[in-house]
Amino acid sequence: MKNNHTSLGPKADKETVRRHNLSLVLRAVRDEGEATRAGVAARVGLTRAAVSSLVEQLLDSGFLSESGKTFSGQAGRPGTVLKVTRSGPAGIGVEINIDYVSVCVVDLSGTDRVRLTEHLDNRGAAPAEVLARGARIAARTLDSAAEQDLAPVGVQLALPGLVSGGTVRQAPNLGWNRVPAEELFAQALAEAQPVVPPLPVRSENEANLAALAELWFGGLGGIRSFLYLSGEIGVGGALVLDGELLRGANGFAGEIGHVVVDADGPLCRCGSRGCLEQYAGQSALLRGAGLDENAGVPGAAELEALARAGDKRAIAAIGEAGRMLGRVLSGAVNLFDPDAVVLGGIYRSLMPWLSPPADGELTDRVVSGLWPHDSGRLRASSSAGDAARGAAALVVRAVLADPVAYADRTSA
Amino acid sequence: MKNNHTSLGPKADKETVRRHNLSLVLRAVRDEGEATRAGVAARVGLTRAAVSSLVEQLLDSGFLSESGKTFSGQAGRPGTVLKVTRSGPAGIGVEINIDYVSVCVVDLSGTDRVRLTEHLDNRGAAPAEVLARGARIAARTLDSAAEQDLAPVGVQLALPGLVSGGTVRQAPNLGWNRVPAEELFAQALAEAQPVVPPLPVRSENEANLAALAELWFGGLGGIRSFLYLSGEIGVGGALVLDGELLRGANGFAGEIGHVVVDADGPLCRCGSRGCLEQYAGQSALLRGAGLDENAGVPGAAELEALARAGDKRAIAAIGEAGRMLGRVLSGAVNLFDPDAVVLGGIYRSLMPWLSPPADGELTDRVVSGLWPHDSGRLRASSSAGDAARGAAALVVRAVLADPVAYADRTSA
Structure with a gap:
């Protein structure tokens, strides 16, 4: 029943359209890797003038960067090369599994920039302690991220159980029942390394996030x-x-x-x-x-x-x-x-x-x-299909979907 | 990952927005049963003036009808009552099952207006003969529809098997394999009762259509x-x-x-x-x-x-x-x-x-x-959850989703 007419929502106003188009341009550059304004315009079906205006805003807000390099092979005036910034907004993915914790920081392009994995058995300890352990491991990656000029905008937990509304309803292999994982993790992270404003923490089933990583980075073709x-x-x-x-x-x-x-x-x-x-x-x-x-x-x-x-x-x-x-x-x-x-x-x-x-x-x-x-x-899955990377990339996807909402959090 | 920004599509222009809004207004009236222009405006979040202009177009094209009746209980000027037309565009659903054929004609409001069911065994005959039988039964409903001032805009087949791209890939209980059902039915319908231009014929699995009927008419609540x-x-x-x-x-x-x-x-x-x-x-x-x-x-x-x-x-x-x-x-x-x-x-x-x-x-x-x-x-399912009605309603949904595309087929 899906169709483009009903998915527009009740009312599309100018501001909504511009926010949408900012995301469209940003994602187009991300997909291309390197792009010119003219290339983006052709790809997204907007005028060159509209794209230039949108690109300026994305450059000003630190989502895109521009290099001196030009594409002269194409018809028309050579354009400077746009890329998604390698510094600025980043996502943190924290996989807390049964016998390991793995933390991953990715930048706006989805590239894995920091990775810290610790093998340990999470079955013996209380849920709060396991989550605090995960928060401490995650905190250790924040310094590395800062050194790389990355500004994390959020944390996504990947957990081996039934996760909904911030709570692990059941994780049979960890022995968890109704654990408010997001809240406990956020508290522990604030203690381990205070960030102002605090990073929002979200949670999701680990297989779901591994599947997303496989979808986004696994080379699944069509x-x-x-x-x-x-x-x-x-x-x-x-x-x-x-x-x-x-x-x-x-x-x-x-x-x-x-x-x-x-x-x-x-x-x-x-x-x-x-x-x-x-x-x-x-x-x-x-x-x-x-x-x-x-x-x-x-x-x-x-x-x-x-x-x-x-x-x-x-x-x-x-x-x-x-x-x-x-x-x-x-x-x-x-x-x-x-x-x-x-x-x-x-x-x-x-x-x-x-x-x-x-x-x-x-x-x-x-x-x-x-x-x-x-x-x-x-x-078989690819090596890219891991839950921590999928988690981190999910944070970054939210930025790509609506950069305006994150415009004040782009510098490290 | 779904969000309203990306679902807008590459580019929203004025014409697209108007077509969308025509559908929005039409569906709002359908959902309410009876509505005033002011009521619709409040519901869909457009201005009264915009809604009036859209309503005029829908009245002109025969999708809405207006009665002399007014709502005077509400604040402001009393408005005349709008309803989805009971004549005009209609959908035909044809369920061809193992031991019966059931044909249903519904109007724009989804109401069951004509129903013809024949109990017979479809297992012995060749697929083309079974489909021709279905077409003859469907043709018999066209006269009834015309008498009720209904103008069918399409036929939806409901078939007990794996259906895709107009073809039944497999229907084990009918013994069908790779049967081009849409094509065979359209030919047979053209022979049984020629309609100009010919009615488009679509096909779908019967359980899928019964489920849609249950969703739309079954009183499932939330x-x-x-x-x-x-x-x-x-x-x-x-x-x-x-x-x-x-x-x-x-x-x-x-x-x-x-x-x-x-x-x-x-x-x-x-x-x-x-x-x-x-x-x-x-x-x-x-x-x-x-x-x-x-x-x-x-x-x-x-x-x-x-x-x-x-x-x-x-x-x-x-x-x-x-x-x-x-x-x-x-x-x-x-x-x-x-x-x-x-x-x-x-x-x-x-x-x-x-x-x-x-x-x-x-x-x-x-x-x-x-x-x-x-x-x-x-x-248990409700009595509304039947495949023929779901099929017919699916035809009508397409009209509701984009009335402009059907504006030339509204009169019987």
Whole structure:
């Protein structure tokens, strides 16, 4: 039912149109990397004069920078080169996962400028302490950001659970229930390193943010609709449809790890039985291969090494997980009709053994017939598809969508 | 990522804004039922003068009508009452299902004005013959429409299968494969009753259209995101998210009937094994209750009667189907996070026995905890939720979204 006429909203006034056009020009330059005013005008369909006026405002506010360099290869007067500023507005992404915290600062172009990752076990501590730990790690990146003339405008948390309205409703693998994560993190950040005015803190499910990073930076080509799975201790999932994250009515969509495989199967941390996580999560994989199911990241690496060395038990364990993944994925594909399924986390390195059985299930069970054997629709995520980067880029996207709203926060 | 600034499109010019505002005013009157110019102005946020000019154009083009009646209860000058015209543009919906064809003509207000249903078995005949049958039935409604001063502007087909780009890719229960349904129907309609210029014919999955009818006319209250299931010979499904149909990357989303319940279960017509349809479709229900599985509509009525009479076998069969439905629904809810699940078709009258076990599975297996026992989120569809009406209303929605495009087709 979507159409351009109704999406205009009740009333479009001049100021709204100018704010929209500022965003349009800024995003056009970001997409091109380097652009002239004439190039932008051609791309966005505004007059050269209108674009020049908009560009001036964006230069004045510090969103664009201009180099002496000119493009003379094109017809008409040579124009100076515009770029999105490498200093100024930045986003901070903080992924707090089960056995690590990773913080990423990106600039307006989406480039990863600062990265700090600490491996630690977040399962033992209280939620407030885990969030304070994350805030301290994030605070350490603020100095690096300042040294690079970056001015963070906000923090986006990426959390392994059901996140909505600033609260983690449930994160079974962390043992969290109704944790006001944004508030606790903001308090801890203010204590660790006061910023004036305080940085707004938002929160989102980590698989959702990893999927966005994959969409924005993963080289997916024309793929705009996909199902993203992140194999970790839990199995996270996210749905992207036509380039937009599908959050669901309450923000809880994408929980593919808790789709039932066998109604009478083993008890899951979520309270149900026989969830996919019990068959294709990291613990199930390690256990199936005869490894310590709590071995974490080193365990996943060992599993891969065993499979590479031809270990039959490891290969069988991965194959069985792939089959169960494929069954659940075929149902999800029948429901959602994506262009692709992207497997991230530990699945990335297990693809040679995981993918064939999963692909077989998709071939047999997807009713549209659009997933024949080796269709290439089941694929590994790129290295870009990480939640911290997606989180940081989400902050920056808000700036790109309405630069005027951030015009007073552009200098470090 | 959706925001009003980017959805404006590359460039909003004056003509676009006026077309948009014409639609806005027309839809405002449709939503109100009866409205004055002042009332519309207050509702849409435009000036009284602007609304008057837009209303004149809509009156001239025959989209609105004005009665002598005035509202004098409000402040200011009394205004004459505007209504969406009951004559003029109309939509024709044609549902061609496995054992019936139903044609519906609705006017601009969405009101059902003509209805013709024929019960017949469409499984034996060739696709072209079935579509020609549908076209002949539709042609019979054109005279009725003309007598009511309605001017159909298009036909929307509702078909029980995977429909995309005018073609039925697969309709397992009809035995159709790659049938160019729009083209065949348009040809047959031109033969049955030539209309100049020919009516455009569009096609869509029937469950999708039933879900839209439910959304638009079903009295769902604040529910804007739901999963719709239609229990028929097949089990159709549709996803509505935030008031929009989720069609998927290729138009094939919603195929919940082919989500696997038991990987080694009975062979399904789609080629896979153990699909939900094999456990909760009409045939499975009838067979489980000891009835003739091919008994069609009378069989479904008999099943209901047996359950009402307390027949243990019938109740057990419905309960088992409900349990299997609930398992698949819990996975779908974990993936999509809808506000509600709406059960239509034969499920509507089986709710007293179907709903409790399905509800139990949802309670146990939805990870968000938002589906506790008797949450009321699992509900029967209304009688309004039928595919033919949704189809006809979809035609009319296109008129409402851009009346200017239809200004030359408004008189019968």
